[in-house]
Amino acid sequence: MKSQLCKPGNIPNSVAQKEPAPPIYWPLQAQKAILFFKLKKQQLQPAGRVVAQAKIKPLHQKEKESFFEGAELHKSIQKSSIFSKKMEFVIEQGKQPHQECSTLLLPALSIGNVGQLAVDLLVSSMKAERIGYLDDPFVLPCVGNDAYGPIPCGDLALPLEAYESAFSRVALLQQRSPVVKGRMVEFAKNLANFAAASGKKHVVLLSSLDFGKLQKIDMSSGPQIYYLSSINPDGRDDNCEQLGWKRLQEYNPAQRCWKYLSTLAEGNTMLESNLPFEDELEDEDYYPSLPFAALFSCLKAKGLKVTCLLCYCSEGDNIQDAFHLAEAACRLLGLNPSTFPGNGSGGWVIPFSWQTVYGPPPDMSIF
Structure with missing residues (x-):
């Protein structure tokens, strides 16, 4: 019995690779909360080397414009360090x-x-x-x-x-x-x-x-x-x-x-x-x-x-x-x-x- 080939455009749903959804942006404190609970779940201390590996996905340009409604707030958050000692x-x-x-x-x-x-x-x-x-x-x-x-x-x-x-x-x-x-x-x-x-x-x-x-x-x-x-x-x-x-x-x-x-x-x-x-x-x-x-x-x-x-x-x-x-x-x-x-x-x-x-x-x- 001949095996059936999956032609382009006719790939089963279980095999098809879906296009990844655009990343969701959260405000800085929400990013911290997500990162904190991830570290807690892994029973890791929030040391600098661990945080450096836990990257937060960037925004697409359209998402930046719609979420921030301007660039100034985005710049201030981008400059913020998760473990800075200063209040911003x-x-x-x-x-x-x-x-x-x-x-x-x-x-x-x-x-x-x-x-x-x-x-x-x-x-x-x-x-x-x-x-x-x-x-x-x-x-x-x-x-x-x-x-x-x-x-x-x-x-x-x-x-x-x-x-x-x-x-x-x-x-x-x-x-x-x-x-x-x-x-x-x-x-x-x-x-x-x-x-x-x-x-x-x-x-x-x-x-x-x-x-x-x-x-x-x-x-x-x-x-x-x-x-x-x-x-x-x-x-x-x-x-x-x-x-x-x-x-x-x-x-x-x-x-x-x-x-x-x-x-x-x-x-x-x-x-x-x-x-x-x-x-x-x-x-x-x-x-x-x-x-x-x-x-x-x-x-x-x-x-x-x-x-x-x-x-x-x-x-x-x-x-x-x-x-x-x-x-x-x-x-x-x-x-x-x-x-x-x-x-x-x-x-x-x-x-x-x-x-x-x-x-x-x-x-x-x-x-």
Whole structure:
């Protein structure tokens, strides 16, 4: 029996070689995320020689034009190094930072993610516009859906996003991913350099503290806001006192860890022999070990005015804590949520992403 020859154009599908699809381009942080998980899967450390072998496919020219809508953003990303030690600010196409937005509001990651929830609430209520994102080597990569739009439009949520509200004259920075362990001071220095270089005059940090560390519990007047300011050496601020807030009593610039943190922020890398190991931390070392303390020290070292707004909470449903912290930020900055454009009398606009934060409500028929 004669064997049948496969003529050109009549090749079976199982044998035919399909033309490779054009490579898909992802933003820099998405590239990092893909690369990170590939390395994790192969159980390889992200060393320079391994990364050099993991090449990311280039873009076709048409894809560049359609995705970037211009060449400037593409050039800035092409120049970015995956393991650069500097923080880079990438401005979205057609956007420009407003010089009058000299106040920067951002979270410091802590228990309950209250600071992040509060920033989400403020971004949604102010209808702040995303103007770009920050790329920092000390922040773990992550990619997610848009946190504010009810309809998927293809916008990616990245680890560090920059927003501005021209109406409120406030810039906001949202952090959606934790800092690499042991690199908090380096990240804080990078962020302080960015804030100073972008002309910010006042930085407001929103964060939370472990309720189990609270020494004196006084709930007679409801949840209490605590503050820490760079205006005076002891952290006191008369304006915050007039608003009825209490200074964080645990702040002591002469205490060993606070003092060492300030030394690092000022650029002195000499180690002190009397510093405790991680498993030897005492109660007084808890507060300077938190992310807000590193950010406060580094921003203060750059000569910026810094105000930390803090609240005690526990893990769980921290929505009310986020409202409490966001309201405190508005009071500090002299803002009224009811005057935000298009919000109506209620003032606050719940972020769309909150619908799935804690899952659906319980079925009340079982009770």
